[in-house]
Structures are given as structure tokens and as C-alpha cells.
Amino acid sequence: MEEKGKKYFRTYEDLAIYQLAFWVAMEIFDQSKNFPVEERYSLTDQIRRSSRSVCANMAEAWRKRRYKAGFVAKLSDCEAEVAETQVWLKFAVKCQYIKVEKAREIYGNYNQVLSGLVKIITHSDDWLLD
Template identity: 85%
Template sequence: MGEKGKKYFRTHEDLAIYQLAFSAAMEIFEQSKNFPLEEKYSLTDQIRRSSRSVCANTAEAWRKRRYKAAFVAKLSDCKAEAAETQVWLKFAVKCQYIEVEKARELYGTYNQVLSGLVTMITYPDDWLLD
């Protein structure tokens, strides 16, 4: 990305991976409204929490860009939460709480998010504050 590219990202909300993760988290929220009541304190809460955590940790990482290690550590947390969300999506499909195609779409979105996070972790200097 380099110096020139940094100008285009004023906040974490400008990042495509944040936008994708936020949109996916909102879709998961809508889909999980249809999960059975007995899943309220397990699958429903877990998938909502992990999907939202990707966004929250991205915001935290963005604010920690002055310190490379802190930035990368928080992005690693994002990766973990995105992967966890993918696991919960698989459970939701196996339990027949979500349509297979909708889950595939969401799973694919998290693959895109993970790809972006890996790039940011691999090249953190492109994102750090001077």
C-alpha cells in the first residue's frame, strides 16, 4: 500500500474487511433470530458474539497502529474470531437452523475477511502510523 495508500483510510470503517465483517455480522444477527429458543444461550449467542467481535477487534487494531506488535496481535484476534464464526456457521447448517446457500455465502465472506487480515498481518508496516 505504501504512504500514498494510507491517506485513503481515515478510520477502521473505511476498510473493506471491516465493511464486509459488519455486513456479515448483521446478516448473522438476522438469520439467528430464527434459531430455536433452546439455542439462545449457546449457538445464537456464540455466533453473534464472534461475528461482532471481528468488527470490534478490527476497530481496536486500527487504534493500535502506532505499535506494530499490538496491531498484529489484535489482527490475530480478528482472525481467530472470524474462524470461530465459520465454525458456528457449520453447526448452524448441520442443525438445520440456516439454509446451506446462505451459510456458504457468509462463510465465503469470512474467507474474504480472513484473506484481508492475513495481508495486513503479513505487511503491517503498510498500515502503521509514523
């Protein structure tokens, strides 16, 4: 949907950045199924939680577009969750729970998510509700 040269989205699920974050979270879920059982309540839980939290915080940010400070704060939370997920990903590689090539792919996808988040934060006024 377009109006006066601006693109509008009905829901956060329409955003390519959300779709990528969701896809990557599901990729992490699939990869973490192969983690050792002794990691169930630590690394497995942490990486799944933080990757899912990226998407959840985007949804919350979307609903806070009436208030710039709240919107930007939630998007900043998304950035933090991406960074946390990337750290857990490095641990998974170091512990040899995930192949380096797959981790690089996931890490790169999260860098794309970060890039999109920074663009939205930088131009947050364009996203606010009138």
C-alpha cells in the same frame, strides 16, 4: 486520500474489509433470529458474539497502529474470531437452523475477510503510524 502512491484511511470504518465484516455480522444476526429459543444462550449467543467480535477487534487494532506487536496481535484475534464464527456456522447448518446456500455465502464472505486480514498482517508496516 492518497500520499506518495499509498492509500490512507481516516478510520477503520473506511476499510472495505471492516465494512464486509460488519455486513456479514448483521447477516448472521438476521439469520440467527430464526434459531430455536433453546439455542438463545448457546449457539445464537456464540455466533452473534464471535461475528461482532471480528469488527470490534478490527477497531481495537486500528487504534493500536503505533505498536506493531499490538496491531498484529489484535488482527490475529480477528482471524481467530472469524474461524470461531465459521465453526458456529457449520453447527447451525448441521442442526438445520440455516440453509446450506446461505451458510456458504456467509462462509465465503468470511474467507474474504480472512484474506484481507492476512494481507494487512503481512504488510503491517504499511499500516503503522509514523
